[in-house]
Amino acid sequence: MKKNVMKISFLAKTENVIFARTVAVGFLVNLNMEIGFLNEIKTAISEAVTNAIVHGYNHDESKFVELEMSYDDYLVTMEIIDHGIGIENVEKAREPLFSSKIDEERAGLGFTIMEVFSDELTVKSKVGEETRVRMVKTYSASR
Amino acid sequence: MGLNVQMALRKNILVIRLKGELDQATVTSLKYKVSEVIDKYRIKNLVINLQEVPFMDSSGIGFIIGRYTQVKLRKGHIAICSMNEMIERIVNLSGLKKICLIASDEKEAEERLEVA
Numbered sequence: 001m002k003k004n005v006m007k008i009s010f011l012a013k014t015e016n017v018i019f020a021r022t023v024a025v026g027f028l029v030n031l032n033m034e035i036g037f038l039n040e041i042k043t044a045i046s047e048a049v050t051n052a053i054v055h056g057y058n059h060d061e062s063k064f065v066e067l068e069m070s071y072d073d074y075l076v077t078m079e080i081i082d083h084g085i086g087i088e089n090v091e092k093a094r095e096p097l098f099s100s101k102i103d104e105e106r107a108g109l110g111f112t113i114m115e116v117f118s119d120e121l122t123v124k125s126k127v128g129e130e131t132r133v134r135m136v137k138t139y140s141a142s143r
Numbered sequence: 144m145g146l147n148v149q150m151a152l153r154k155n156i157l158v159i160r161l162k163g164e165l166d167q168a169t170v171t172s173l174k175y176k177v178s179e180v181i182d183k184y185r186i187k188n189l190v191i192n193l194q195e196v197p198f199m200d201s202s203g204i205g206f207i208i209g210r211y212t213q214v215k216l217r218k219g220h221i222a223i224c225s226m227n228e229m230i231e232r233i234v235n236l237s238g239l240k241k242i243c244l245i246a247s248d249e250k251e252a253e254e255r256l257e258v259a
Contacts, residue, residue, distance in 0.1 A: 014168035021198075039198075039229045046200040050167045097238075105174065105209035109201040109237055116236060 005070040012057040012065050012082070020049045020067055027069050028076065033139055040117035041076065041137065047110040048080035048133045055100065056084030056131050071139075078118075079134045086127040094123065145169065148176055156256055157186040158249065162195040165203035174206055178213060187219030188259070190252040194225035203230075204237045211242055220244060220259045222252035 006027050010016045021042040028038065049065055057063045066081040087093045093100070094115075099108035115121045118135035125131040146163035159177060163169060180186065189210060193199070211221050222244040226234060234240065244259060246252035 014166075014171070017166050017168055018164060036229070042198065043200055043229070043233070046166055046198075050200065050202060054167065105205040107201045107204035107208060107237055109204055109233075112236060113201055113233065 001072055002070050003072050005068075007066065007068045009064045009066045011061055012053040012059070012063045013061050014050075014053060014059075016065070017046055017049050017053070020065070021045045024067065024069060024078065028071065031071065031139065037137075037139060041078070044114045044117040044135055045078060045080070047113050048078075048135070051110050051133070052080055052082035052084065052131065054104075054106075055087075056082030058085065060084075074138055074140075076137045076139055077134065078137075079132060081130060081132050083130045086129055086131055087123070087125040088127055090123050090125055146173060148173060150177070150180055152184065152186075153253070154257075155186075156188045156190055156253055157181065157184070158190045158192065158253075160192045160194070165193075165196055165199040165206070167200075167202040170202045170206045174209060177210060181210065181213050185217065187214055187217045188256045189214055189219065189221045190246075190249060190256065191221065191223045192225055192249050192252070193223065193227070193230060194248075196230065197227065199230045199233060201233070201237070204233065204239060207239060207243065220256055222246050222256050222259075224249055224252040 024045045025038050025042055052065045068079040070077050094111040096112045097108040099106040118137050120136040122134040146169035149160040151158045224246040225248055244255045246255055
């Protein structure tokens with residue numbers, strides 16, 4: 001059973017990347033999670049939101065990125081949504097070191113980091129419509 | 144907030160001390176500042192001190208790879224020092240250790256660059 005849910009949306013500005021990861025950690029503050037666990041969530045959210053801004057919207061700052069989070073007794077679920085260009089080949093995009101923007105000094109590590117720092121990563125995309133990145137992370141709370 | 148950059152030139156080594164979080168927002172202006180200095184002074188070797196960087200994501204890795212490409216043209220090297228545990232995990236994941244020297248502090252970073 002879900003114990004708590006939050007949804008926010010914010011403009012696709014790079015200064016909102018820090019906003020998103022700070023909000024994400026703030027939402028979980030009551031769960032007394034370890035700092036290492038929270039840092040993994042922070043980094044994973046940072047990567048997903050950066051992807052939405054840079055790739056999904058190609059820096060169009062008039063568009064909105066959505067962040068939805070929830071938790072129950074065992075799992076934290078995070079979903080980052082953009083209504084941008086979509087990903088034609090999700091498999092290819094998820095390959096380590098692959099980047100569609102080779103002239104922008106991108107490491108091509110976003111999905112790799114999201115994968116390593118979550119227990120389950122699902123990427124659903126419709127070209128020209130939207131991209132949804134969903135991450136699930138198991139936790140053991142000290143209660 | 145934002146990112147504070149301090150640069151010092153010591154014995155042909157450019158030391159960059161960063162203070163703040165390294166992500167897509169802060170990396171963009173950092174890249175212009177640093178790459179301009181590297182070109183202007185024909186810098187070969189670079190120390191990137193992350194002592195006061197509490198957070199870095201893959202945008203930071205992209206920044207370091209970009210500077211590596213720049214100094215590589217002059218057969219130079221990059222040493223990264225004073226990373227926290229989380230940043231070290233990301234650096235490990237990125238494979239950056241294959242192309243950069245890793246040091247525990249600035250002094251060690253400079254010593255390693257001198258013999259590199």
